[in-house]
Amino acid sequence: MISQIRIKHVKQRDQSDCGVACLATILRYFDSEISLERLREISGTTKEGTTLLGLFQAANEIGLKADGFQGRLKDLKSLKNPAILHVIINQELQHYICLFGYRNGKFLISDPAEKIKYLTEQDLTEIWKSKALLLLKPTNKLKRSKEQKSKKKNWLLSLVKEDYGILGIATFLGIIISVLGISTAIFSQRLIDDILPSQDSERLILGLTLLTTLLLAKSGVLYLRTLIILRQSKDFNNRIIKKFYSALLYLPKRFFDTRKTGELIARMNDTNRIQRTISFVLGDTLIQLLLGLTSIVFVFTYSWEIGVLLLSFIPIYLFVIWKFINPITAGQREVMQSYALNESNYVDTIQGIEVIKNQTKESVFSKITESIYGRFQNKVYHLGYIGLKYGIITQVVGVLAMTSILAFASFLVLRNKLQIGELVALTSMAGGIFPAIEGMTNAHIQIREAKIAFDRMYEFTSIEPEFNPTITFQEIKEVQSLTVENLSFRFPGRKQLLKEFNLELRKGKTVCLLGESGGGKSTFIQILQKFYTQEGGCIKLDNQEYSEINTTAIRSKIGVVPQEIKIFNGSLLDNILLGVSDAEPKKIEAFMLKYGFDEYFNQFPQSYGTILGEEGVNISGGQKQLVGLARALWSNPEILLLDEATSALDRKTEQFVLTILKKLKESKLILLVTHRITTAAKSDKIYILENNTISQSGSPSELLKNGNFFSDFYRENNLKLIIN
Numbered sequence: 001m002i003s004q005i006r007i008k009h010v011k012q013r014d015q016s017d018c019g020v021a022c023l024a025t026i027l028r029y030f031d032s033e034i035s036l037e038r039l040r041e042i043s044g045t046t047k048e049g050t051t052l053l054g055l056f057q058a059a060n061e062i063g064l065k066a067d068g069f070q071g072r073l074k075d076l077k078s079l080k081n082p083a084i085l086h087v088i089i090n091q092e093l094q095h096y097i098c099l100f101g102y103r104n105g106k107f108l109i110s111d112p113a114e115k116i117k118y119l120t121e122q123d124l125t126e127i128w129k130s131k132a133l134l135l136l137k138p139t140n141k142l143k144r145s146k147e148q149k150s151k152k153k154n155w156l157l158s159l160v161k162e163d164y165g166i167l168g169i170a171t172f173l174g175i176i177i178s179v180l181g182i183s184t185a186i187f188s189q190r191l192i193d194d195i196l197p198s199q200d201s202e203r204l205i206l207g208l209t210l211l212t213t214l215l216l217a218k219s220g221v222l223y224l225r226t227l228i229i230l231r232q233s234k235d236f237n238n239r240i241i242k243k244f245y246s247a248l249l250y251l252p253k254r255f256f257d258t259r260k261t262g263e264l265i266a267r268m269n270d271t272n273r274i275q276r277t278i279s280f281v282l283g284d285t286l287i288q289l290l291l292g293l294t295s296i297v298f299v300f301t302y303s304w305e306i307g308v309l310l311l312s313f314i315p316i317y318l319f320v321i322w323k324f325i326n327p328i329t330a331g332q333r334e335v336m337q338s339y340a341l342n343e344s345n346y347v348d349t350i351q352g353i354e355v356i357k358n359q360t361k362e363s364v365f366s367k368i369t370e371s372i373y374g375r376f377q378n379k380v381y382h383l384g385y386i387g388l389k390y391g392i393i394t395q396v397v398g399v400l401a402m403t404s405i406l407a408f409a410s411f412l413v414l415r416n417k418l419q420i421g422e423l424v425a426l427t428s429m430a431g432g433i434f435p436a437i438e439g440m441t442n443a444h445i446q447i448r449e450a451k452i453a454f455d456r457m458y459e460f461t462s463i464e465p466e467f468n469p470t471i472t473f474q475e476i477k478e479v480q481s482l483t484v485e486n487l488s489f490r491f492p493g494r495k496q497l498l499k500e501f502n503l504e505l506r507k508g509k510t511v512c513l514l515g516e517s518g519g520g521k522s523t524f525i526q527i528l529q530k531f532y533t534q535e536g537g538c539i540k541l542d543n544q545e546y547s548e549i550n551t552t553a554i555r556s557k558i559g560v561v562p563q564e565i566k567i568f569n570g571s572l573l574d575n576i577l578l579g580v581s582d583a584e585p586k587k588i589e590a591f592m593l594k595y596g597f598d599e600y601f602n603q604f605p606q607s608y609g610t611i612l613g614e615e616g617v618n619i620s621g622g623q624k625q626l627v628g629l630a631r632a633l634w635s636n637p638e639i640l641l642l643d644e645a646t647s648a649l650d651r652k653t654e655q656f657v658l659t660i661l662k663k664l665k666e667s668k669l670i671l672l673v674t675h676r677i678t679t680a681a682k683s684d685k686i687y688i689l690e691n692n693t694i695s696q697s698g699s700p701s702e703l704l705k706n707g708n709f710f711s712d713f714y715r716e717n718n719l720k721l722i723i724n
């Protein structure tokens with residue numbers, strides 16, 4: 001049993017990973033596999049680690065049945081399934097270990113920080129203080145490795161499928177090139193052994209003409225073949241990025257919460273390694289392989305003894321490859337990981353330049369970057385060093401092989417068993433065989449590298465998209481009400497953020513959600529957009545359950561003005577219309593005039609044509625909020641959600657926005673989220689979010705009658721409620 005588990009053992013990458021490494025070990029035990037990264041994401045693992053609740057939620061999500069217990073040591077002896085135990089190491093360090101059974105008075109443990117080991121009852125009692133354990137069983141939802149591997153293979157094949165024809169032609173041309181390549185060696189042999197001794201100049205001229213034709217034909221075919229592979233590279237790269245990027249955009253919002261931008265970019269850049277490998281294998285390696293094989297056949301026809309000598313070097317090559325392949329693969333993986341880390345650091349620091357400058361931390365961040373880049377370069381150096389060692393060893397083997405063959409062939413010539421021309425042909429052919437073997441080993445390394453890149457990319461594309469974009473759905477026409485009943489929500493592995501949450505939006509009333517910072521207001525807005533799924537309770541649109549309504553149908557009816565307005569590269573108009581390029585100018589003009597945005601947007605340097613975003617003008621926070629509001633209203637939503645949407649506006653502009661909302665409240669459901677009491681006072685109904693739930697609700701004047709933080713503010717500041 002122990003050897004079986006040893007193969008499954010997954011080591012943690014750092015201290016925070018022990019919980020997910022345990023989960024990964026148990027998944028492997030049940031013949032399934034999910035990356036640590038994905039497990040970190042769904043279990044809500046942070047740099048402090050994973051909570052037992054996070055492991056419980058993750059396990060249930062991936063198709064295991066998890067049961068949490070407070071157990072006794074004697075219960076552990078009879079467990080039929082593996083369990084994760086929460087332990088304390090050295091009296092202070094919280095840690096997780098996997099328990100796989102009890103044998104001969106000892107517990108079989110897989111410790112992600114170490115290895116598989118046996119612990120005595122006393123050892124385990126000392127560390128298993130919390131007595132908490134998570135028992136795990138597979139369910140039929142669990143995806144087995146075989147199934148995952150075949151999905152992966154199909155995905156790759158679907159990418160290469162279109163190239164089968166072109167790759168077939170390239171292979172055929174490769175065969176022609178290798179046959180033409182061998183002809184030079186054969187001609188040399190004939191020249192030395194037959195033509196020159198016969199002193200027949202006619203044959204010599206004929207032979208040379210033939211050789212010239214063959215060599216020119218070889219160059220022509222090589223040109224054609226390289227051109228074909230170049231075309232294939234372009235098409236393949238376009239295809240893979242298109243497939244990867246469009247799959248990426250359909251991943252759930254939760255996926256992006258835990259990813260670094262630079263990491264995603266790095267993985268996309270890594271995809272060209274896959275294409276490089278395909279063209280390398282088909283371009284160089286295939287020709288070398290064919291050349292190598294034909295050369296071996298010819299060598300045997302000239303001299304079987306030299307053929308045997310030649311083959312005896314192949315096991316030495318294989319031994320060298322076997323010795324180096326694992327360190328090289330590990331090195332490649334590390335280089336890719338540190339490259340991704342370095343990219344994300346660049347993106348992070350450049351995006352945060354304002355804070356860095358404001359805090360005068362340029363030198364600090366420059367040092368951090370230096371250290372991250374330094375680590376990346378160390379990995380590159382380390383990999384290069386292993387590659388160099390590998391290269392020099394294979395070269396030494398090559399030299400030894402060549403000189404042995406030359407020596408042995410010369411010996412045969414001296415004994416008149418071989419002609420000089422044959423010696424020349426043999427050494428020329430043998431000279432092609434060793435680079436061919438080296439080429440194949442390099443191809444093997446490249447294939448491994450491409451596989452790592454592919455796995456890293458596939459990890460993303462294999463995540464379930466949040467919905468199937470091709471599915472047809474019924475559009476929502478008009479919405480009269482949105483009701484939230486006893487909603488509860490938590491982020492993976494965290495404590496409950498919202499509980500027993502009730503709220504109602506109806507036409508004719510602007511509703512405000514008022515609460516303290518960090519109370520969960522923005523999260524609630526995201527739940528309404530179906531970015532996250534609630535743990536309990538329900539949301540209904542006109543009595544229809546949210547979960548039964550298509551996500552795109554819901555989102556197309558919701559207009560949101562978030563706290564942070566994203567400005568894309570493009571003009572002011574592009575930023576409002578977001579990709580709708582065929583909108584009629586008259587319709588746009590009427591829209592701007594209807595809401596009164598014209599007055600504000602005409603003040604931009606080039607009015608609606610003003611370029612915003614990366615290379616355009618920097619617009620103020622208030623202007624951004626107006627762009628955000630115009631963007632949300634342009635699609636004429638049924639539900640309008642505003643998350644602190646007036647926080648950066650001056651009083652006049654805030655009044656402008658509130659007037660728009662007042663006009664719209666008869667035709668749209670409006671929810672205003674804020675922690676500004678004076679803004680909340682302008683709405684028809686206020687829900688107060690306190691201690692993770694709605695503590696009170698009512699009109700501003702109703703709320704003033706009770707004690708709550710809305711009325712407290714008015715009382716403390718001696719203010720009067722003005723209703724307009």
Ligand SMILES: Nc1ncnc2c1ncn2[C@@H]1O[C@H](COP(=O)(O)OP(=O)(O)OP(=O)(O)O)[C@@H](O)[C@H]1O
Nearest residue numbers: 257491497515516517518519520521522523524675
């Ligand atoms: N993706 C996430 N994963 C885990 N925790 C999160 C995530 N997003 C937000 N949180 C946490 O949820 C809590 C509520 O955040 P939220 O942004 O909803 O609060 P808020 O009421 O809108 O605050 P504010 O008024 O300051 O905007 C915070 O403690 C935050 O750290």
